[in-house]
Amino acid sequence: MRFGYWYVLIVAFCLSFGGAAFAQTSVNLNTWTERTNNSNGFWDVDDNGVEGSGPNGDFVVQEVNNAATIFASPDNFINTQVNGSFSVEPNSDDDFIGFVFGLQAPTTNTTDIDTLLFDWKQGNQSGATSGFRLAYVTGTIDNANGTSSDFWQHSSDADTTFQTLATNTNSDESLGWLDDGTTVYNFTLDYTTTNITITMAGGQFGMGTEIFNVDAADVPGIFPSGMFPDGQFGFYNLSQSDVTYQGFTRTEPALTTDPENASTLEFLARVGDSDSEAINVANTGGAGTTLTGSAGAPTMVEFSGPAEAPGFILSSGQSTDYTYTFNPTSRGSFSDSVEIMSNEDGSSFVNFEATAVGPEFDSSVDPGETIDFGNIDLDLVSMSTMTLDISNITLDENFGDDDLTTLTLNDFNITGANPGAFDLLTALDAILKGDTLTLTLKFAPGAAGSFNAVLTLLTDEGAALGGDGADYSWNLIGSAFNGGGPVVPTPAALPAGLALLGLTALKRRRG
Known part of the structure; x- marks a missing residue:
């Protein structure tokens, strides 16, 4: 292990979508706290010599080389993206830095742990290979530093369980971070309930290289719900001193x-x-x-x-x-x-x-009332007619769409005791708002007597245009008699020739 100075600068990138800036939240590090044994780390906010608080909360320095230590936010991070950049001062130590997320424990200065851990080692050493690891860690945090720590080898024991989700290591140290004083690494953490994607850019990673892309479905049985957990985010160090984190932000869904x-x-x-x-x-x-x-x-x-x-x-x-x-x-x-x-x-x-x-039905004879065709002399006429005005009196605005307010007379039927004595002569039609349709009804009994029936009009009032809506009915009555024909003048009142013709005609009629 080399002891020196790590400088990590995290800067928010201003991303855009459709011309609008994405919602990003700046984080005041004064609200963050150390979650492990206090002696494991010394997290100096704003580098003012006091652990845990500072005048601005803009950055934090972890100043000691010791056992695993976590400095975490009070807020949960899920379905979000973290963007940033960091650089390493020359001659730094070459051990572990990284972050935790989905953190359920520790919530105070305790040794219990339940979190996802991403860490990055610069060089090969004592069984720890240069590169990246992603693991789900539960159990307890030991207070051992360096190679004696469970976190060095990511090895499970009776107290701590490491469940590896993915690794990306290389013994030639080509994946280790560079501390040449000029290299700046840009990272992106996309964390959702179903996926973890971590991308690194800068240095040997060029414009961007995907380090991990892990679906929850790829690691069945690890998480009880089958999804990655909601939890807090924090910085992590093991055997690495003088690490500065600054300007931390996260991108939110909107x-x-x-x-x-x-x-x-x-x-x-x-x-x-x-x-x-x-x-x-x-x-x-x-x-x-x-x-x-x-x-x-x-x-x-x-x-x-x-x-x-x-x-x-x-x-x-x-x-x-x-x-x-x-x-x-x-x-x-x-x-x-x-x-x-x-x-x-x-x-x-x-x-x-x-x-x-909608339309509003109205008629010249109220529905339920009687339309009376009177009493007709069948020796004079064979039928009589009546009219019935049907109006659409709606005052509703149809906003240029007549279908909304048109009243349609769909059909009719005549029922009752003597339906054959009555008929409707007018073809049924649609009635626009404010219009009237006059219906002609016929009474043709064909024989003397009293007749009655019921006329029913089937409309689309209260229904879609042309649909089955309200029905309206009227009673129809009429009677007929045989009056004996027209009145014939007596022969005495006629000229002789006409009287003779009249008698001849009468004879023929009687015959």
Whole structure:
């Protein structure tokens, strides 16, 4: 082991998506704490000679060469991306530096441990090969330094269990970090419940080399839930002094909805029909972030949805639609709202404003009343007619779409005691808003007597255009008699010739 000075500078990269900066959170290191035995490390925030706090919280120096030590945040990190850079001063020690994430323990200055560990060694030494390791560590942290520590060999014993997820090492030390005073390494940690990807750029890694890409499905049986755990993030050192971490930030997922938060989604539907509209949910956060959450359901019975499964898992740049439907049963205005919840701080609320319109039936004779064709003399006429005006009196705005307010007379039927005595002569049609259709009804009994029936009109009021809507009925009555024909003048009142003709005609009629 060589003792010297490590300088690690972590700087946030300003990434963009669609012209907008990704959401990044700067971290005040004054809120972080050492989690291992206090003697294992000395974490000097702002390098002011006092462990654990500083005037600004911009950087921290770990000043001692000792057993494994962790300096961790109070906040959990999951479905997020960490970007940064670091460089190493010449003549530094060549042991382990790195970070922990998904950390469940230690939560105080204790020796228990439950965390994912990424560490990087510069040179080969005492069984530890130069390069990278990724492991899930549980159990206890020993207080041994250097080669005697369980963390040096990543070896399990009765107290500590190392479950290796991946390694990337090389005995020729080509993967070890360089401390030539000029090399700057840029790293990216993408950490989600289903994937860990760590990328390194700079030095021997050029514009960028993927060090690890591990799916939770690749390591079955290690994590009880089958997914990588939510947990805290921290810096890690073993047998390495004078390490400075600075300007630490993380990239967050970002929830964006269309319509946006507190905006309105508008619906317009005909009563008995429906209107479906979608809310687009997108993760506009930085690369490597994952947005998780769910779309809420409306509360009013006129609205339904979402039609899709409400939960979502969205990588950066991904989006999904949630479909909601307005199903009005009466005309008028309706309001509601839904909440789109996510792992980002805060939710998005989308308001629903809906309008239900439709035709309105009216008639010159009220439904349920009687249309009386009177009493007809069959010796004079064979039928009589009546008219019935059907109007569409709706005042609803249709916003240029006549289908929303048109009244359609779909069909009719005549039932009752004497349906054959009555008929409808007018072809049924659609009635636009404000229009009237006059129907002509016929009474043709064919014989003397009293007749009655029921006329029913089948409309699409309260239904989709042309659908099965409201029915309206009227009673139909009429009677007929044989009056003996027209009145014939007596022969005495006629000229002689006409009287004779009249008698001849009468004879023929009687014959």
